[in-house]
Amino acid sequence: MGSSIRSALSVMAAACCIVGIAASGALGWLAPNETKVSELAPGVFFRKAQTEPVFIGCNQGWIEFRDFVLVIDANFPGQAAEVIKLIGQHTKKPIRFVFDTHHHGDHADGNVHYAKQGATVIANERSRPLFETTGLKGFEGGKKTKAAEYADLPYEMPTLYFDRKFVIDDGTQRVELLFFGHGHTAGDAVAWMPKHGILFTGDACVNGAFNYTGESDTASWITALTAMTELPIKQIAPGHGELSDKTLLEKQRRYFQELRMAVGKAIEAGKSLDQIKAELDIPFYKEWAGVEAKTRVENIEHVYRELKPKA
Numbered sequence: 447m448g449s450s451i452r453s454a455l456s457v458m459a460a461a462c463c464i465v466g467i468a469a470s471g472a473l474g475w476l477a478p479n480e481t482k483v484s485e486l487a488p489g490v491f492f493r494k495a496q497t498e499p500v501f502i503g504c505n506q507g508w509i510e511f512r513d514f515v516l517v518i519d520a521n522f523p524g525q526a527a528e529v530i531k532l533i534g535q536h537t538k539k540p541i542r543f544v545f546d547t548h549h550h551g552d553h554a555d556g557n558v559h560y561a562k563q564g565a566t567v568i569a570n571e572r573s574r575p576l577f578e579t580t581g582l583k584g585f586e587g588g589k590k591t592k593a594a595e596y597a598d599l600p601y602e603m604p605t606l607y608f609d610r611k612f613v614i615d616d617g618t619q620r621v622e623l624l625f626f627g628h629g630h631t632a633g634d635a636v637a638w639m640p641k642h643g644i645l646f647t648g649d650a651c652v653n654g655a656f657n658y659t660g661e662s663d664t665a666s667w668i669t670a671l672t673a674m675t676e677l678p679i680k681q682i683a684p685g686h687g688e689l690s691d692k693t694l695l696e697k698q699r700r701y702f703q704e705l706r707m708a709v710g711k712a713i714e715a716g717k718s719l720d721q722i723k724a725e726l727d728i729p730f731y732k733e734w735a736g737v738e739a740k741t742r743v744e745n746i747e748h749v750y751r752e753l754k755p756k757a
């Protein structure tokens with residue numbers, strides 16, 4: 447998800463319970479779902495965020511090592527506070543690390559809550575200039591909305607950056623933080639647990655109609671997803687949407703392949719962006735994501751800009 451929608455989302459996050467009840471009653475077609483926690487392997491937890499009738503933030507993971515906890519994705523500040531409480535109900539071990547899969551506010555704006563407890567925030571080094579520019583700007587935007595969860599909070603950027611791979615292994619758990627290239631953003635990284643075959647993907651791979659492409663390179667994204675398929679994956683914990691298995695990488699990749707092909711052919715046929723938006727049809731996408739591809743206007747516009755011959 448992107449920073450441009452941060453303000454609205456953070457307000458929604460603060461009001462999720464009330465809005466959820468009201469919206470599910472008034473709009474019967476929106477099937478509500480709830481935030482839920484699963485233990486994917488001993489000491490490896492996945493917290494799936496509610497997405498309907500309102501989106502309250504990103505999915506998160508946390509991993510209990512022998513002496514400490516690693517959190518995957520900080521989430522919005524309000525959700526971060528919830529997760530810290532939740533982890534405290536499971537273990538008294540301190541949260542020592544938070545890994546931000548990328549700089550977007552719904553994954554990273556809650557960093558400060560973990561840092562206040564002494565945790566180190568880790569991210570890929572290519573995300574550093576993004577934290578320092580769009581990330582910071584988005585955070586300030588969040589504060590300006592006066593959303594209670596942002597009140598008086600400073601922006602906390604990662605303090606530990608890695609290049610292609612960063613390993614945390616204490617003999618009980620092993621997590622490899624891996625960079626596969628420019629996908630959803632230039633600084634995406636994922637968390638791989640080779641002993642369990644679990645991949646936490648952040649927004650590099652999501653399950654459903656959650657892709658934001660504004661800072662992406664969709665050609666490179668396809669290459670990165672292809673490289674991830676080399677891992678012996680049993681389970682995928684995506685940044686948004688339900689848990690899945692390795693087939694999710696193929697679905698995510700296929701969407702960008704088919705979107706690029708459809709938009710590219712339409713450009714060749716001389717169609718305008720408005721025509722493409724009206725006519726785009728990717729039947730597979732609806733089967734997977736539950737909505738028509740033509741509703742993903744931001745994605746269509748981005749790919750159109752990528753593929754349109756430069757003047």
Ligand SMILES: [Zn+2]
Pocket residue numbers: 447448548550553630649658
């Ligand atoms: Zn994102």
